[in-house]
Amino acid sequence: MMLRVEGLTKTFDKFVAVNDVGFVIPEGRLTAIIGPNGAGKTTLVNLLTGRLTPDKGRIYFYEEDITDLSASKRVQRGIGRSFQLVNIFPRLTVRENVTIPVLSRTGGSRDLIRHLSGFKDVRNHVDHILYEVGLETSAELLAGQLSHGDQHLLEIALALATEPTLLILDEPTAGMNPKERQRLLPQLEKLVKSGSVNLMLIEHDMDVVFALADRIIVLEQGSLLVEGTPVEIQNNPKVQEIYLGGDLEDSRSHRQAQQNPSAGEKLVEVENIDTFYGMSQALHSVSMEVNRGEAVALLGRNGVGKTTTLRSITGLTPPKRGTIRLRGEIISGLPPHEIAALGVGFVPEGSRIFPNLSTMQNLQMPTQVIRKKDRRWTIEKVEKVFPPLQELRERKGRFLSGGERKMLAIGRALMADAEILLLDEPSEGLSPLMVRFLLDALIRIREEGITILLADQNLKFAYQLADRAYILDKGAVAYYGKLEDLRGKEEIVKKYLAV
Amino acid sequence: MIPAPRNHGNSAQGLGAGLVVTGIFIVPLVLGPFWQYLIANILLLSLFSLSFNLLFGMTGYLSFGHAAFYATGAYVTGMLLLADFSLIVSVALGTAAAGVLAVILGFFCVRHTKVYFSLLTLALGMMIHAIVWKWTSVTGGDDGLVGIMRGSIKIPGVFEISLNSLSHYYYFLAALCLLGIYILYRIVKSPFGLVLNGLRENYGRVEFAGIPIRQYLQVTFFIAGLFAGLAGSLMAPLEKTVAPSVAHWTKSAEPVMASLIGGPFTFAGPIVGALAFIGLKELVVRFTDYWLMVFGIVLMVVVLGFRGGIVGFINDHLRERRRLALREHP
Numbered sequence: 001m002m003l004r005v006e007g008l009t010k011t012f013d014k015f016v017a018v019n020d021v022g023f024v025i026p027e028g029r030l031t032a033i034i035g036p037n038g039a040g041k042t043t044l045v046n047l048l049t050g051r052l053t054p055d056k057g058r059i060y061f062y063e064e065d066i067t068d069l070s071a072s073k074r075v076q077r078g079i080g081r082s083f084q085l086v087n088i089f090p091r092l093t094v095r096e097n098v099t100i101p102v103l104s105r106t107g108g109s110r111d112l113i114r115h116l117s118g119f120k121d122v123r124n125h126v127d128h129i130l131y132e133v134g135l136e137t138s139a140e141l142l143a144g145q146l147s148h149g150d151q152h153l154l155e156i157a158l159a160l161a162t163e164p165t166l167l168i169l170d171e172p173t174a175g176m177n178p179k180e181r182q183r184l185l186p187q188l189e190k191l192v193k194s195g196s197v198n199l200m201l202i203e204h205d206m207d208v209v210f211a212l213a214d215r216i217i218v219l220e221q222g223s224l225l226v227e228g229t230p231v232e233i234q235n236n237p238k239v240q241e242i243y244l245g246g247d248l249e250d251s252r253s254h255r256q257a258q259q260n261p262s263a264g265e266k267l268v269e270v271e272n273i274d275t276f277y278g279m280s281q282a283l284h285s286v287s288m289e290v291n292r293g294e295a296v297a298l299l300g301r302n303g304v305g306k307t308t309t310l311r312s313i314t315g316l317t318p319p320k321r322g323t324i325r326l327r328g329e330i331i332s333g334l335p336p337h338e339i340a341a342l343g344v345g346f347v348p349e350g351s352r353i354f355p356n357l358s359t360m361q362n363l364q365m366p367t368q369v370i371r372k373k374d375r376r377w378t379i380e381k382v383e384k385v386f387p388p389l390q391e392l393r394e395r396k397g398r399f400l401s402g403g404e405r406k407m408l409a410i411g412r413a414l415m416a417d418a419e420i421l422l423l424d425e426p427s428e429g430l431s432p433l434m435v436r437f438l439l440d441a442l443i444r445i446r447e448e449g450i451t452i453l454l455a456d457q458n459l460k461f462a463y464q465l466a467d468r469a470y471i472l473d474k475g476a477v478a479y480y481g482k483l484e485d486l487r488g489k490e491e492i493v494k495k496y497l498a499v
Numbered sequence: 500m501i502p503a504p505r506n507h508g509n510s511a512q513g514l515g516a517g518l519v520v521t522g523i524f525i526v527p528l529v530l531g532p533f534w535q536y537l538i539a540n541i542l543l544l545s546l547f548s549l550s551f552n553l554l555f556g557m558t559g560y561l562s563f564g565h566a567a568f569y570a571t572g573a574y575v576t577g578m579l580l581l582a583d584f585s586l587i588v589s590v591a592l593g594t595a596a597a598g599v600l601a602v603i604l605g606f607f608c609v610r611h612t613k614v615y616f617s618l619l620t621l622a623l624g625m626m627i628h629a630i631v632w633k634w635t636s637v638t639g640g641d642d643g644l645v646g647i648m649r650g651s652i653k654i655p656g657v658f659e660i661s662l663n664s665l666s667h668y669y670y671f672l673a674a675l676c677l678l679g680i681y682i683l684y685r686i687v688k689s690p691f692g693l694v695l696n697g698l699r700e701n702y703g704r705v706e707f708a709g710i711p712i713r714q715y716l717q718v719t720f721f722i723a724g725l726f727a728g729l730a731g732s733l734m735a736p737l738e739k740t741v742a743p744s745v746a747h748w749t750k751s752a753e754p755v756m757a758s759l760i761g762g763p764f765t766f767a768g769p770i771v772g773a774l775a776f777i778g779l780k781e782l783v784v785r786f787t788d789y790w791l792m793v794f795g796i797v798l799m800v801v802v803l804g805f806r807g808g809i810v811g812f813i814n815d816h817l818r819e820r821r822r823l824a825l826r827e828h829p
Contacts, residue, residue, distance in 0.1 A: 049707070075709035087707075089700035091764075092693075100697045101708035103690045109710060112691045112718075113682075119690065162709050278819065 001063065002027045002198055003048075003166060008057035010043055012399050017043040019222040020057070025215070030192045030199040032209045034233075035219035036242055037403030037434050041202045042084055044219065045170050048200075049081045050074045061166070075104075080164025084171045084202075084402070084429065085350060086151040088158065090144030094135055097143050097154060098126045101161035126161070133157045134183055145277075147303025148349065148425075149176045149457075156184070167191070168200040173208060174429040176457070180302070181208070188212065204431045210234065242433070266328070267292045267420055267451050268313065268344075273322030273332070275305075275312045282308040283319065284476045290420065295442075295452040297466035297483065299459065299497060305475040306455035307349065310422045313453075314346045315339040326420075341370045345418025349425040351409040355398035359389055362397055362408055366416035375417050376448070382411040385441050403434040407441070414445070421445070423454040427461045439464050459497060463487075471496045523673050527666035535669045539737055541777050542676040543730050544757060548769035549683045550726035551754035556763025557687060558719055559699030561617045563751050564624020567604070568597040568724040570631060570746035572731030577644040577741040578637070586650040586662060590675070590732040597728020598721060600627075605720030609713055612702065621748060628746040643742040647735055662736070672733045679726050680770070686722065687766050695719060756794070760801050762808025771810050 003025040010018040018040045025031050033041050046052040048059060050071035059067045066074055089097050102122050103109035117123075130136045133153045138146060143154055156172055172188075173181050189212060191197045203209050209216065209230070216233045218225040220242055226233065233239055268290040275283040283305050290296045298306045311317040313324055315336040324332040331339050340346070354362050363379050383390045386407040392400065400408060406426065413421055426442070427435045435458075442465055446452060456462050462469065463483055471479040473496050479486075486493060523542070527535055547569055554560040576593030580586065608619050631638045638644070649668050653659035662668040686692055694715060697705045705712050735741050744750065753776065754769065761772025779797060783790040805812040 051703075051707075070711065071706045072709050072711045075707055081707060083704075087701065087704050089697050089704065091700050092696055096693060096696070099690075100694060100705065100710075103694065104709040108690045109694045109715075110691065112689050112722075113685050114690070115685070115688050116690050116693055122690075158704070158708070162707075280822075 001025070002029075002061070003200075004060040004063075005048070006058045006060075008044070008047055008059070009055050010040075010047055010052060011055055013396065015395065015399060016222050017399075018047060018054075021219070021222075021224050022057075023217055023224065023227060025198065025200070027198060028192075028195060029214045030188075030201065030212050032201045032203055032213035032216045033219060034203065034206075034209060034216060034431075035225070036431050038221075038401030039219040040222040041219055042170060043222075045081060045168055045200075045202065049079055049168060075162050075164075078163075078165035079168065080159045080162040080166070081168040082155045082159040082170055082172060084174065086148075086155055088143045088151060088154050091142055093140050094130065094143050094146065094154060095126055095139040098129055098157050098161050099123075101158055102126050102129070105161070105163050129157050129161050132160070132187065134180075145280075148307070149180050149302030152176055153180065153184070164197060166198045166200065168202075170202045171204065171429055172201070173203065173205050176302070181205070185212070204429065206432060265292055266290075267294075267326065268453070269323075269325040269328075270309070270313065271323045271325075273312055273319035273324065275308050275317055275319045277308075277317065282317075282475050283312065284474070285322070286312075286472070286475070286477055287322075288470050288477065288480070290451060290453050292419075292451055293446075293449060294468065295446055295454070295466040297462035297469040298453065298455040298472060299462060299469050300472035300478075301497065302457075304472040306472055307424055308475070309472070310346065310424055310453070310455055313339075313422060314344055316346075337369075340416060340418075343417060343419035344422065345413030345416055345420065346422045347406075347409045347413050347424065347426065349428060351402075351405040353397040353400070353405050353408050353412065356396060358394050358396055359400070359408055360393045362412055363389075363415050366412060370416055372417055375415075377414045377417065379415070382414055385414075385444050386411055402429050403431065403438075406430065406438065410441075410445075414450070418450065420451040420453060423452065423456075425456055426454055427456055427458045435461065459493075520677060523677070524670070527669050532665050535665055536737075537777065537781060539669055539672050541773050542673060543734050543737070544753060544773035544777060545770040546676045546679045546683075546733075547727055547730040548754035548757040548761075548773050549680060549766075550723045550730065552758045552763055552769045553683060553686065553695070553719060553726075554723045555755070556758055556765075556768065557692065557699065558695040558716070559702070560612070560716070560719075561755070562608075562620040562723070563617050563748065563755070564604075564620035564622070564627070565723070565727055565754055566746055566748065566750035567624045567627035568601055568727035569731035569734075569750060570627060570741075570743075571597040571600050572728030572733075573735045573741045573745050574631065574638055574644065574731075576732040577647050577735040580647050580650060580736060581644060586652060586671070586736065589650075590729070590736075593732035593735070594725060594729045597731065598725040601721045601724020601728075602717075605717050605724070609716035609720055621751075624746070624748055624751055628743070628748070631743045631746045638743070641743065643740055644735070645740045647739045647741070649736040649739070668736060672737060675729065675733055679729050683722075683726060684766055691715070691718075756798055758808070760798060760808055762811035762814075764807055765810040765814060768808050768810040772808065775809070 001024050006022045008018055008021045021044060035041055047054050050069060058065055061077060061079060066077060099122060102125050106122060108119055108122055130139055133156055135150060135153055135157060138150060146154060159167060173184065185208060188199060192199050213230055216230055217227045218233060218239055225238065226236055266289050270286060270288045272285045272287055273283055274281060274285060286309060298309060300306055308317060312319045315334055319332055323330050326342055326344065331342060363382060388404060389407055389411060392404060426438060430438060439461065442452060466483055469483045469486060470477055478496050479492055523538065526538055551562060551565045554562050572593040575596040576589045579589035579592055604623050608616055611619055632640060649662040651659050651661040660667060662671055694705065694710060698712060757772030757776045758769045760775050761770065762768030779794055780790055783793045801808060807815060
């Protein structure tokens with residue numbers, strides 16, 4: 001048996017994250033672990049890979065008890081992993097990033113005297129891995145300068161470089177566009193078919209899971225709900241209820257209800273902004289407008305400047321040239337906290353909540369900092385939009401799941417009395433059910449008169465929520481118009497979004 | 500398939516280093532004792548700072564007690580010379596003693612990261628200072644060690660050179676300092692060095708590359724202590740005295756400042772920093788006793804204005820220019 005897990009239990013702060021989970025995985029399988037956000041999937045991976053130690057239970061890898069081995073020893077035994085949130089070496093080049101695990105594998109990392117460039121085999125091997133994942137042209141860039149999707153590819157390259165026999169990928173396709181997914185998936189398939197690697201996949205993209213997995217393990221609230229073949233899982237009514245939900249298309253009825261937003265005056269006007277990171281220019285004369293009450297989508301591939309546009313508006317990366325107005329007043333050049341106080345709420349990718357504060361304290365934080373008399377939002381009202389937060393009032397931020405963090409981050413922006421919400425990849429890394437839930441919540445927030453500007457890879461999601469779209473390409477606006485109109489324009493979608 | 504990276508400046512760097520080394524060895528022929536003494540001090544601080552920066556800039560561990568190893572090297576070498584051991588044996592044992600101390604202290608220190616590591620090294624450094632200060636019968640206490648003779652290098656029956664004159668000792672010191680600097684350079688550029696950079700950038704991920712980080716840190720701590728010990732060992736015969744102030748935490752602050760000014764993320768940074776530190780001191784001390792105040796201002800300007808130190812600042816600009824050139828002519 002390749003992997004055997006018995007009675008694994010892990011508790012944080014009285015909260016049981018993984019509860020008596022046991023399963024076996026024979027050799028040569030692609031096993032998927034699915035479950036709602038907060039089901040304990042990432043905690044399970046952390047237990048298997050040695051980042052956390054279990055309170056109870058044992059883990060056997062090829063019948064060897066590895067429960068008490070350090071993380072590095074488990075990697076040496078052949079358990080490799082990638083991380084859900086990008087976990088790379090930001091100020092080393094892409095090549096250097098991958099070189100570290102390759103050196104570790106070959107034992108070269110213990111060499112103190114020979115010059116690194118003398119290790120030709122290592123270099124060739126690194127080049128090969130970079131080529132496999134499609135990062136060969138970025139080898140000399142600093143990893144921190146890569147676009148978000150490329151950083152995810154590097155994340156996988158780092159895991160592959162340890163030459164694992166069991167490769168655990170924690171949401172590998174999160175933050176990738178369809179083109180990158182299509183590049184990655186056949187490679188994963190090839191890896192499994194080659195027989196040298198067993199794969200364990202945590203994934204929310206059900207197309208991926210049902211296409212690749214031999215076996216699926218479903219977790220719910222820390223416990224193993226059911227395990228079986230894709231067909232069994234697909235037809236399991238319990239799984240349907242807690243995880244899969246209906247298709248995203250269903251919520252179009254909501255959309256009809258909130259059509260025709262009260263086309264208000266211009267809320268945000270962006271005029272010909274040029275934004276730089278250091279000396280490299282990320283935005284070239286970008287202009288756009290968002291009207292009061294609208295929902296506008298920023299679309300485009302990874303690295304085209306979607307996040308930079310949001311960061312320019314919030315003042316986190318102020319534009320070098322051009323102006324940004326809010327309600328007609330120039331805000332470009334103001335520090336981020338003043339822009340936030342004027343009603344611009346930013347929900348960054350990864351949520352960035354305060355990990356050591358409770359949910360309640362996270363929500364109260366903006367009211368402490370931004371003093372206003374008439375607030376549109378109270379904690380009770382936020383909890384009405386996001387009912388799960390009510391149960392989590394006392395839980396610390398770092399114990400929240402990805403979906404819960406997202407709700408909290410949006411709630412926090414609302415508590416700062418945001419008039420416009422800037423959402424960076426809101427649907428990334430969320431389970432299908434959670435995506436639907438989030439969509440409904442955002443539609444309700446819109447109905448409260450909040451304007452929304454979202455940057456997302458998920459075109460389906462954008463279709464459901466937004467009225468208009470700007471498509472960015474290479475740091476410039478390549479197309480703008482109504483999202484409805486985009487449906488007919490396959491060539492534009494193909495050219496700029498590569499769907 | 501993939502073009503090798505264009506390593507501009509590598510030959511230029513080699514040429515520069517060659518010129519500096521040649522210059523260092525020509526000094527006694529053309530310049531007097533004042534300059535010899537000054538350059539010897541720059542070399543010592545360079546080696547001391549580089550050993551410190553192996554932990555700080557390369558690995559991301561800020562040690563506030565690095566003088567403990569410097570002082571151990573200096574005291575052990577001084578005591579052995581006073582007991583009529585030969586120079587080479589004294590320096591070798593002084594360096595080794597610092598290495599042994601680094602293995603022992605490293606065992607405790609590498610279990611902690613960030614501010615806890617810094618505080619622990621500070622505390623252990625103060626302990627060494629207390630021992631030096633209070634153990635009068637061995638260390639001379641307040642007075643330190645005085646009357647150290649430099650001795651000679653000899654192979655019995657073959658040759659003997661007295662190093663009593665400063666210019667002779669200068670060659671000995673320069674050769675060993677440069678050797679130490681070269682070994683540290685090789686370590687930084689080795690695969691091991693890349694792993695250290697990985698630890699600095701993302702401590703947690705290195706473990707998941709299959710690398711037992713504590714072992715690597717233990718080795719790094721040992722090397723850093725060893726070469727700080729070498730610098731201290733070479734200092735004792737130069738000064739002919741060892742004062743307890745070499746174990747004080749203010750001595751530990753010198754490599755911190757030299758690294759920050761020169762650029763902690765580059766190999767050459769601490770050398771440039773040491774040059775700036777001693778050069779400024781020589782210059783400013785002629786005008787005012789408050790030279791540390793002037794130095795503090797310089798440090799502030801560098802930290803606020805030149806992120807990454809002098810060398811780091813220059814490197815960033817060169818890299819950016821190269822990148823722009825590559826974009827225009829790929």
